[in-house]
Amino acid sequence: MRNYSNWKWAVAAMVIVVAVGGTGCKKKASDPFPASDAVAGWQKTSETRSFAANDLWQYIDGDAEQYISAGVVTTSTSDYKYQGQLEATVDVHTMKDAAGAKKILETGVTNDAKKIALGDECIQYAQSVIFRKGNSLVRIVAYESTPETPQALLALARGMEAKL
Amino acid sequence: MESRREFLKAAATGAVLLGSQSKLALAAALDQHAAAGKSKVVVARDAALHSADGKLDEKRAQALLDHAIATYTGHDKPVEAWKQIVPVGKAIGLKVNGLGGKGISTHFALIMAVCERLQQAGVKPGEIVIWDRNARDLEACGLTISTDPSRIRCYGSDVAGFEEQQESWGMARVRFSKILTRDCAMVINLPILKDHSGAGVTFAMKNMYGVINNPGDLHPNNCNPGVADLNCIPVVREKVRFTIGDAMTSVYDGGPGFRPERLWQPNALIVGEDRVAVDQTAWQMIERKRAEMGMPKLEAVGRSPRYIATAADAAHNLGTNDPQRIHLMEV
Numbered sequence: 001m002r003n004y005s006n007w008k009w010a011v012a013a014m015v016i017v018v019a020v021g022g023t024g025c026k027k028k029a030s031d032p033f034p035a036s037d038a039v040a041g042w043q044k045t046s047e048t049r050s051f052a053a054n055d056l057w058q059y060i061d062g063d064a065e066q067y068i069s070a071g072v073v074t075t076s077t078s079d080y081k082y083q084g085q086l087e088a089t090v091d092v093h094t095m096k097d098a099a100g101a102k103k104i105l106e107t108g109v110t111n112d113a114k115k116i117a118l119g120d121e122c123i124q125y126a127q128s129v130i131f132r133k134g135n136s137l138v139r140i141v142a143y144e145s146t147p148e149t150p151q152a153l154l155a156l157a158r159g160m161e162a163k164l
Numbered sequence: 165m166e167s168r169r170e171f172l173k174a175a176a177t178g179a180v181l182l183g184s185q186s187k188l189a190l191a192a193a194l195d196q197h198a199a200a201g202k203s204k205v206v207v208a209r210d211a212a213l214h215s216a217d218g219k220l221d222e223k224r225a226q227a228l229l230d231h232a233i234a235t236y237t238g239h240d241k242p243v244e245a246w247k248q249i250v251p252v253g254k255a256i257g258l259k260v261n262g263l264g265g266k267g268i269s270t271h272f273a274l275i276m277a278v279c280e281r282l283q284q285a286g287v288k289p290g291e292i293v294i295w296d297r298n299a300r301d302l303e304a305c306g307l308t309i310s311t312d313p314s315r316i317r318c319y320g321s322d323v324a325g326f327e328e329q330q331e332s333w334g335m336a337r338v339r340f341s342k343i344l345t346r347d348c349a350m351v352i353n354l355p356i357l358k359d360h361s362g363a364g365v366t367f368a369m370k371n372m373y374g375v376i377n378n379p380g381d382l383h384p385n386n387c388n389p390g391v392a393d394l395n396c397i398p399v400v401r402e403k404v405r406f407t408i409g410d411a412m413t414s415v416y417d418g419g420p421g422f423r424p425e426r427l428w429q430p431n432a433l434i435v436g437e438d439r440v441a442v443d444q445t446a447w448q449m450i451e452r453k454r455a456e457m458g459m460p461k462l463e464a465v466g467r468s469p470r471y472i473a474t475a476a477d478a479a480h481n482l483g484t485n486d487p488q489r490i491h492l493m494e495v
Contacts, residue, residue, distance in 0.1 A: 057380035061263050061373070062362035063421050065383060089265060089422075108418050110425060127424035141422055143267045145218070 032092050032136070032163045033078050039159035041152065045087075046079040070103045071096035082152045086144055090160070093137040101132040116154065119161050126150060129157045133164045202491035203438035203484050205445045208232035209494070213412060213431040220412065222273040229277045229408070232433045235495050246285035249406055250350065256287055257348030258294045259404070261355050261371050262301030267422035270354045270410050272306035274433075278352065278408060279316055289316045295343045297374045298322040319343075326377040334393030338376040344399060351404040353439070357411040357430070357446050359419035363387040364462045364469035366420050367446040368407045368439040369395045369482075386467060392475035395439065395482055407442045409434035416453040428453055440475045440483030441490045447472060 036043040049059070053072050056064035060075075067075065076092045095101045098120065105121060113123040119133035127142045127149055138160055142149050210228045214220055230242045239245035250256055258278060262269035279292055290313045296302050298320040299309050307318050321341035330339055344351065355371035362383050363370055369391045373379035382390030395401060411432040418426045430449060436442040447469055451461060462468045476485040484490060 054380075057383070061379065061420050062360055062366075062383050062387065063419075064380070065362050087266070112425065125425040141267070141424060143422075143424075145424070 032138070032160050033076070033090065034156070034159045034163065039156050041083045042156050042159070043081045043084070044078060045081045048076050048078045050074055050076040066107065067093060067104065071100035080156065082142075082148070082156075086142055086146060086149060086152060088140055088142040088153065088156070090156070091139045091141075092160075093139075095135045095137060098132070098135050101135055101137040104137050105130055105132050116157075118154075118157060119164070122157070124150060124154065127153075129153045131157055131161065133161055136164050138164075202489050203436065203441040204236060204491045204493065205434065205436040205438070205441050206232050206236045207411075207432055207434050207445065207449075207492065207494045208235060209430070209432045211431055214429050218429075220271060220273055222276075225271065225273040225412065226277040226280070228412075228433055229274065229281070231495060232408070232435045233281070235493055236435050242281055243284045246281045250282060250285060250287060250352075252286045253291070254349035255291045255293060255347060256282060257343060257351040257403075258292065259344075259351050259353050259355075259371060259375065260294060260296050260302070260305050260307075261374060262296050262304035263374065264304070264356070264358060264415075264420050265422045266304045266306070267424065267427070268356060268358060268413065268415055268419070269301070269304040269306075270356045271412055274408070274410050274412070275305060275307070275354065278354065290314050292316045293343060293347050294318040295324075295341075295347075296320050301374070321375070321377075331397050331399070333396040334389055336382060336390060336393035336397065338378060338382075338394065338397070340397075340399060341375045341377075344375045344403060348403065350406075353404050353407040353409075355407070355409055357409060357414040357434070357449065359415050359417050359426070359450060359462075360387075360469075361419065361467070363391065363471065364467040365443065365447045365450050365472075367409055367434075368442045369471070369475060370443075372400055372404065375400070386470060388469075388471040389474045389480075391471035392477075392480045392482065395475060396480050401482065404439070406437055407435065407439055409442060409446060411446065411449065414450070414453075416450055416457065417459060438483035438490075440472060440485050442483075443469070443472050443475075444485040444487070444490065445492060 033048050051059050052074055053068050056075055072093050072095055074094045078090055080088045116122040116124050119131040122131035127145050129140045131138050140153050140157055142153055208228055208231045210224050213224050233245045234240050237245040237248045260270035260275060282292055302318055302320055310318050324342040326339040326341055327345055330337055353368055353371055355367050358366050360366040363386055372394050411430045411434050414428050414430055415423050415426045416428050434442055434446055472485050475482040
């Protein structure tokens with residue numbers, strides 16, 4: 001009789017744990033896009049737009065094919081501006097697994113790419129930073145090349161990496 | 165009341181008639197090369213188009229356009245030249261390309277230069293429609309949305325919508341933007357030259373993926389025969405009659421998106437009526453740049469733009485990709 005009572009309490013506890021877990025106590029997927037001024041000098045200048053794999057062509061046309069074949073699940077994008085002047089676009093591709101992110105990052109890397117210690121792998125060009133962390137691939141592209149561009153992009157990249 | 169099918173049929177017929185009229189005007193100016201059975205393509209360049217810090221000189225862009233059109237038509241005076249190209253009293257569409265974002269979209273300076281010359285040639289502001297897929301693409305070109313009929317209009321298919329009636333040719337089963345079917349009598353194609361991760365190269369014919377509801381369906385097999393089939397549908401074949409291709413800035417790899425590390429400034433416009441010949445010329449320009457940068461040919465990386473040859477075959481007959489039949493004028 002005493003054993004039966006313990007068993008009942010154990011089942012009740014499990015039910016509570018499952019119910020709580022399913023109603024909001026689960027860790028929420030974090031939003032990797034920093035809010036304005038979360039990274040010094042950077043303002044978020046557009047809403048975040050998200051595309052499922054099937055709709056990715058609406059954003060990047062035929063380029064979608066290579067992401068789909070690498071297992072993209074969703075792509076989100078937003079525009080930023082640094083110190084009111086330098087404009088940039090940030091794309092976050094969430095892949096099925098880390099191998100997909102690695103495949104895209106390594107596609108077309110050129111000799112002038114500079115390796116940076118960030119996330120699982122990161123490369124930088126004069127006007128862009130691309131890094132991967134887990135199953136996420138992030139590409140930050142600036143529309144102008146100024147002396148400040150590389151450092152500004154890297155700061156934004158670090159801000160995003162910390163949120164992934 | 166006219167059914168949609170009847171409307172589309174009428175629209176296509178109108179396009180054929182307009183095409184004939186426009187053809188007459190163009191043919192008068194182009195007898196010389198037409199007689200030789202060649203398609204004329206003009207590549208106009210200005211090495212000083214961009215300043216040392218990469219800024220485009222808008223006045224030089226206007227001059228480059230005039231130079232290209234004068235060479236093409238044989239008329240030194242821009243207004244006379246444009247009168248050979250566009251019919252008066254008809255709505256003229258300018259199909260731009262802003263898909264790649266603001267770093268690699270049809271240049272605002274070129275679009276404005278074309279608008280200015282069109283008006284000088286007698287086209288009223290309200291008869292000019294600048295268009296693309298949606299507001300975002302147009303804004304990437306530096307444009308502002310406007311549907312005011314008394315001014316130059318600028319809006320996307322997201323505003324105009326698509327026909328409900330599906331049109332087909334080969335594998336292409338598409339619904340067209342109402343801007344193409346209803347709002348424009350003739351379209352001048354203003355693509356921007358880019359490498360393309362699927363098609364190999366995107367320029368004149370590929371820009372038509374931006375006039376339909378389902379471009380994603382036409383991407384398999386390096387967009388072949390999707391691009392050629394789409395361009396064979398009468399409303400495209402007949403209405404989109406002239407290309408002023410923007411090769412002032414381009415990406416030679418990693419396209420069609422903006423890849424600043426692969427950006428390049430050919431400082432050129434590529435102009436012609438024969439969309440296949442224009443694309444063939446543009447493709448060779450990309451290949452030369454890739455070779456210069458030590459990159460493999462598109463064929464070697466499985467991205468040869470085979471749709472260009474398909475468009476030239478007997479079934480499609482959209483133009484020629486044979487260099488012997490292209491009268492290339494580099495100025």
